[in-house]
Amino acid sequence: MNVIAKKAKRFGAKVNRKVQSRIDEVNRKQNKKKSLKSLRETNVRSDLMLLPASGEQMLFRVTHKLNLSKIHADSRSCMQKILEEEGMIHWEFPTKANVASTIHTLQTNQNRLLTILKNRPEFSHWYFQYIKQDGKPAGAPRLVREINGTTKFDAVRLYERVAFSPTSNFRSGSSQGVLLSFWTEAQLGSNESVDSDGYSETIEQVIVAPIWNENATLLPNPVSRQEEFHNSLEKAMKTLSTQVDFAIDAVYTWVDGSDNVWQAQKASALNVLDAEEFVDEAVSDARFADHDELKYSLRSIAQFAPWIRKIWIVSAGQTPKWLNMNNPRVEVVSHEDIWPDEVGLPNFNSHAIESNLHRIKGLADHYLYFNDDFFLTRPLDPGAFFFGNGLSKVFFSRAMVEFTEVSTLDNASSIAAKNARTLLDSRGYQLFSRKFFHTPSALNRKIVEQAESEFPDAFEITRSAQFRDTMDIAVSGSFYFNYALATGSAVPGQIKYDYIDPATESGRDRMKRMINRRDKDCIVINDGSTPETDEERLRTDRFIRESLDLLLPAKSEFEL
Template sequence: MVRKQVSLNNPEASAFVSTYRSLVPVGARRKIVRRLPSPLRTSVKRSLASADAVRSAVVVRALGGSRKGGRHTTEGRLRVVRVSGRHLRAMEVSGATAWAARARNLHLLVAVLEEAGIDYFCVRGTSAAVPCVAVPARLRPELEAALRLGSEDGAGYVGTVSPGQMRPGALTASWRGLRDQRVLRLAWYVCDPSGNLVFGRESGCDLEFWEERDGQLVAPRPNRVMTEVAVDAGRCWTEQKRFSPVPAPYATGHARTLPEFAAALPDDHLFPIDVVYTWVDDSDPVWSAGRDAFRRGLDGGRADGGSLHEQAANDSRFTSRDELKYSLRSIHQYAPWVRDIYLVTAGQVPAWLNTDFPGIRVVDHREIFADPYALPTFNSHAIESQLHHIKDLSEHFLYLNDDVFFGRPVQPGHFFHPNGLTKFFQSKALIPSGRASTEDLPVNAAGKNSRGLIAQHFGTVISQKMKHTPHALRRSILAEIEQVYDKAHRVTQHSRFRSPSDVPIASSLHHYYAYHSARATVGDIRYVYVDLADDLAERRLNNLLARRNFDTFCMNDTVTAADPEAQNRMVETFLEAYFPVLSPFETASGITAPRPAPRVAELGRAGS
């Protein structure tokens, strides 16, 4: 029911609309857009989505699935979902995540092989995102028979590693049609109860058939370690998380491999990576009273005693719609490699936060500010200048605002090189020319100040701002900046509100300083920024929800909305649909501590 409602409310998710966009050239579509008023276009899209939903319901009934009932197993409910216009069966699992679906597929494949007594070894494949298992090619008939049985529940599928249709794994014809393929993709499909999240081939596991030649097993494709091994080479055991990462509190069991595949590699990220958020509860009356008192000029508001720019402390800068809850869900869903999460606040704790779960800690401003007289502060630049003082924070960490989200599975390599160098993501937006002044937008003044410090120190002139993405930072570099730019750092720390004298230490200066000292590189990430005040914001959110094709995204507003309630409803509807699975950091999840391993196996075992 939930999935149907989402589809009707989001015309961008309609298969008919998607087909129209793929068949009609961009130029022709633009002509249609110019001739048809926006309300009419929206009405047509909704009609197409409605017809699509009716067609979907007919197919679901024909396949035997049901949104209210349907076939059950002892560990989940089998239901019909739609993937790229096709209707497939998936196991409905509460708490389904991308990493758990991937680890589950590896776990199930290994379990089938172990049960059937088939020789295998896990491989460090060419892609860190997809686990891989090798089997001697001579055992293919026995393997196919075992996997047909392991897919009898209907949720197991097999296909090629290149994009294409997955075939039911329980059918002999599916395997017969893939006999010429030496590498296959296996997946036992999983979905969450809302049906908005479906994890299939992208979260699958590769199966390689290694041919025997002159006493050697030869790989069908290159990998990261070796492509030949003696037939009688010894096997060893290692944790499955070596091949399919899961968060530290979770476990998935062990699997067989070769010693060479169990060893750490130079391109592995062996260092811990933490996440730091800065967060404020604008509904807290004590906090709000303090902010308003300083904003009225009781303390001048700024380190230089001047008046505030209208965007330095307007209400939209502090508005909270529980974005943090969903940003944490995005980490739990798409970044299982994160070690610890630190939430930096002004003595506030979200009412829904489960602080008992391992790996999350609330940090008060008073714990990290070098000068307690700089508090209270209402300036994110000032707070960011003190992040490296967090106790036990890892050397490498990501800094996020609560309006930044992971949109799909990401790897440590998106943000850090294996040797520890950081990556930063430049925006096409440019820093305005000239010196900082009271007339500048706070963000522009800060960028100008960063440019001045870099020019003075390195003799180059920076021009680009940064994208609103997670910022990859190093604790030692931030500490170095505090010493090298002592005066600017101290002034920023003591600015209670955003000021023309601020320096954006975490979001700009760190990146350019590290780059000039050979400790950072320019990175590339698929990212989108949605301005909530824009008239097209809802359409852009619908597109984002329908495609889920960005690594990270940011939703932001710098001005107070004309209709705050409508905007809040729009944001809440989008976030709940995009991140329907609760994270263990929420008290409402009912999870207060990790359960015994193997955790991912609890997501349901095919054929059991």
């Protein structure tokens, strides 16, 4: 009977918990409806709208000037200002660029701070979530006006939801918000020897982090040990060896294939070269087709990688008509500016151009090399491409560099990779068999210079070829990756990526799915690899433009 009674008691308790959980959920929804109704009745802002999100209606600020990196920075500065105005001690440690900013303060400030936020009209459309010790949210997001000031919790995430338009899924969310971490007071005791016969206990007043972070989880109490707190905090706030704090630039290669001058130079160069030496697709017009990819790729940097220091666009003396040349963060560099001599100019060979990128005057030691059809697709931290010690990350694919001789069956990337393998093998470096994802390349200028000093002939041969040639190496691609791996300057990394061929049904479907989910770090849209009729090319061009406008609809600071 006792066993049956215990089971019945446990079952009853389980039922009660489920019932209570259901009641809490109903109450939450009712309170949310009341809050939204009250907000609609009192709202005088025309930029606030209820939009569907996560299966329910949520409040959004709508603006065509949506910039995720700016919202991230503004949310942080807004919270800092309130804490400073209220005289509440607070501090920050370096955090990743693709997560909510974390601001630390004392548990004793919690009720007063949240009451202030709850009553400030500028936060009326913001959402909050309680955060547990494991860093995960406790419950669904609710409007800040629903905060219960008496509830005790470890941390809270606050953020506003912003949409580009009522129909766009380009939106900000919790990653652009602020995490308030409330440290609790505690005492640490330790035994200290007094004499040979006894001990006395030393009590240290400290504060303890509610959620783990990699900088510090315990500090002297700032109230009772102010000087010690500031000394410890100064050390804890320094950049750790795991964190990237060096400048990173972005370098693009770009050409306007519709430019008459450039077309004339190309035709002249073709007349004096032996066509049999060229890789099959080297002079394909599709290789130089422009769908405004560069404009959208720069938008992706503005939205998702604001930590890029400067953008360099390497071109054949051409400048995009839409580019804002007054922006100090972007500069156009001509081939003549980076070529050591006139041999190979004018040039139409991406391998040759890439072999000279490290000669850009003013280029940071660490840089990402982009083709103009590369796109970041969600916020990223520089740690996605580099380690804090400066090592590059490389991203292996499952595509192979087969151990066969270079032949007409090989495409340009396979030829360049085989040439690189032969070259590295000649110096006793380890062999490789795999290709790499077509993503932004994380490069170190000093390592490229080191490689050029070790293989000067290969660099010279590559940059001398006006069109892609069977002797090329990919200095900013497979050659660098494998040389850096062999010399301990790079290690394998992981990245969520997709290769989109917009001329295929599969590629178009994956592009649509990625835009809806926004679940990749970056993509490449490789137009021109699938043969198409003129009519099909027009359809593909329209698809690319429409897709990019859905993915990145907001103009960037780099546009006129």
